[in-house]
Amino acid sequence: MSIVTSVKEKICIMINCSLEKARIQNELNFEEQPNYMIEVPREKAHGDFAVNVAMLLSKQVKKAPRAIAEIIVKNIEDHEGLLAKTEIAGPGFINFTLNNAWIYGILPQVLREDKAYGGSDYGKQEKIQLEFVSANPTGLLHMGNARGAALGDTLGNLLEAIGYDVTREFYINDAGNQIENFGKSLEARYLQQLGYEVAFPEEGYHGEDVIDTVKTIIAEVGEKYLHIDSALRREFLIQKALEEKITAIRNDLASFGVEYDVWFNEQSLHDSGAISKTMQELQEKGYVYEKEGALWLKAKLMGDEKDEVIVRANGLPTYYAADIAYHKNKFERGFKKVINIWGADHHGHVARMKGAVKALGYDPEQLQIIIMQLVRLLRGGEIVRMSKRSGQYITLSELIDEVGKDAARFFFVMRSPDSHLDFDLDLAKAESSENPVYYVQYAHARINSILKALGTGLPQAQEVDFRLLSEVTEIELIRKIADLPEEVLQAAINLEPHHLTRYAQELASQFHSFYNSCRVLCDDERLRGARLLLVDATRITLRNVLGLLGVSAPERM
RNA sequence: GCGCCCGUAGCUCAGUGGAUAGAGCGCUGGCCUCCGGAGCCAGGUGCGUGGGUUCGAUUCCCACCGGGCGUACCA
Structure with a gap:
């Protein structure tokens, strides 16, 4: 405790x-x-x-x-x-x-716990499934996905820190209408690249990256799929393109510091019969009826605004049906808590997903959905216009190239998910004090510089009299260090990772104040020892916070 | 129309049923012959509007105004 x-x-x-x-x-x-x-x-x-x-x-x-x-x-x-x-x-x-006495117990505890400081066993190793990003594999990752990635990964770190067994999962929508559509786009580009004048589908994917993908495929197989049944051609192109896209997504996320435990294919739910089985279960429970040739779920019964189609008149299940089967699968795997992070454009889906979970006999409270608001990019004070349809958008990998992983992750987590995020590219790029991430990292680098200048090793905690730390800035720094476990716990259980960036800034600020008013490497040997351990405890605390955020803690900058 | 989110300082945003509502940026002025000046210190007429609940509301409830997003046999 x-x-x-x-x-x-x-x-x-x-x-x-x-x-x-x-x-x-x-x-x-x-x-x-x-x-x-x-x-x-x-x-x-x-x-x-x-x-x-x-x-x-x-x-x-x-x-x-x-x-x-x-x-x-x-x-x-x-x-x-x-x-x-x-x-x-x-x-x-x-x-x-x-009495100040209680405060002096904090530093030895921090030094002893070291990497574990800030954590707890609140979660009792209960299994939590955390699904985030789950971007369509028909394109590259955009800013919304990037925000989801930073939020999700940080939340995962937080939940692990308080003792949950977290499974990070990416749901690949590799089935359904949009894949059909993707296939048509690929086919059109394939034929166009080979010199045929064909119309590009109205609702197709206009992005340049689709053309690049097709060029890569042509480099490999040439005209082999030119004179062949269109359905086979599309199937082949889709398979090749998905492989490439998913690999790109996986690599981009990895370079953003995000690693998943499970990549879950929607297609597998179709193939295994899980979807039809789930539909059947809902039907047996009396939650399904037929209207105009389609099957509808009585979502209104479960508190949704209206009923929803789960199987279309053409016999194909909707995305909703697949997602219901996916969530049933999650609970069947033994997760007590299931958390999803979705963009604001999916918020209409929340009530019906919870409704479906209820219909399947689970407690909808076990499913928590974080809705995050959209991201706006600013450059030179101007909004950068983006549109996925037209292919005009900045990708995650471009963002990492431009501002770096550390700044990007910090900025995305800095705001409450409920709040619209204005991402100021110029500020995130600035290698100066106006950039909050540098401010925090600078404190860490500064500490390492002091410890290096010391030359010798640090004293043992039991040899040091911490009561010598009596300056206001010293006491306040210790108090701030002491707050970490509570900050982590609250941020984790309330699913509010943004508290962490604020805490990091406050801790860095408190350190800088201390540094300016107290000389660490002073002549008084006993005082120097106590201050050195205070500085080392600050280092541990800063490093742990940055670690939770997925931001590096550099020893020099 | 209906539903969800948001409206707090010049800007971007935290925050809370309680005692004088905060941070960063920007702006102004100061601060090491010394451990990293990417730092520190000082400077503030702000909770969209109107009702209600409460000993107490910026916070909870209702209405309204403004912005965003949904409201598909798309995902």
Whole structure:
């Protein structure tokens, strides 16, 4: 357990005891203890921890909050000598100021846990499946996919850090209408490249990359597929093109630091009969009816706005049907939690997916879907126009070439998924202080530089008197370091990785302040030892945060 | 029309049922004969509008205004 959490628990016990005592002595009359909060106040003047229990009791007890607070404070028994000061303030807060002693236990813990610092065993190795990106294999990865990749991978790191067994998964939509369409586009380009004038399909994939793909294929097989049945020709072209596209996607993601445990083919659900089996199950449960030649799922029963087609009049299952079978497959593999990250353009799919999960007999709460808003690219203050249909878009690999993996990942995670993301290419590229990722990395490089300048090794924690660290910037840096486990836990369970980038910036900032006000390599040997270990603990904390973000922690820049 | 997301400082965005709402960028002025100045310190009339719930609302609820995205036998 983190030290901050254990201190909060101690305060909680003291308050609970005090409340019980007051009740027995008939000083406070209440039926049930309110669900109060122990929080770290924004204002330093309000102490280390603040409690709002008196305000919450006011109604039950029929006393003014401040009067209640006084009774609680009077009855507090501080056996451990934890408290330096207790104050009643504002509308009825009880503010606790602690003796600094507890803070000094933090650094040895960080140094001891090292790479594990920040993590916990909250998840008890429960299996979580995390599906993200799952881009159509008919093109390259665009900015939306890139945001999903950074978010998903960071979230995976966070969940692993708090003790979950995470499976990262990419669902390849290698079946259905769009693949048909892809085939038509490939065929048209193939024939065009070989000198035939054929019309390009209206709804086809216009991107340059399709032409490149076809050129590669021609280089290999030439005109072999010119005089052949169109269906066979398309089948061949699709297979070759998918291989190439999927490899490209996989490589791009790898160079973005994202590795998957499972690449799951939609086609396999068709081939294995999983889709028809799932449709049959839904039918047997009475959730399916026929209308106008198609099969419909009674999604309205499950809370969706309207019913949905699962098998078309032409007999082919819809994407929705395949996705239902896929999710059934996920739960059958034993995942207790299933998380999907989708772009905002898929949000209409959320209710019906949850509905389908419910229809299959699973708890829809087990499926969590993160909807992320769209990305806008800015260059020179102007919006960069993109359109997938026309093939005019910036790909992930181009982005990595332009701004680098570190900046790209940091920027994508910096904003809440709910928020539209304006990605400023110029800022992400800037190798200067205005770029937040450099600011954080600089702190890490600076620390390594100090440790290198030292020449000798670091002292042992048990040889050092941490109480010598009494400057304001030292105490605040230690407090910030101490916050990591709670930050990681909250970011992970709330599925909000963006808290991590903020924390990284705050930690770096706190370090820089400390650095400017305290000389680490000072003449006083004992003080130097304590400061060196503070700096080393900062290094560990920074490195671990950057690691969770998938951003490198350079030793020099 | 209906549904989801968003509206907070000049800009990009955090945040919270509570005590004086924050960060980065930009702008202005200061700071090492010393461990990396890619740094530090200082400078702020801002929660879209109107109701409601509450001891207390920027936060929760309702209506409205503005922006984005959905609303296919596409995915």
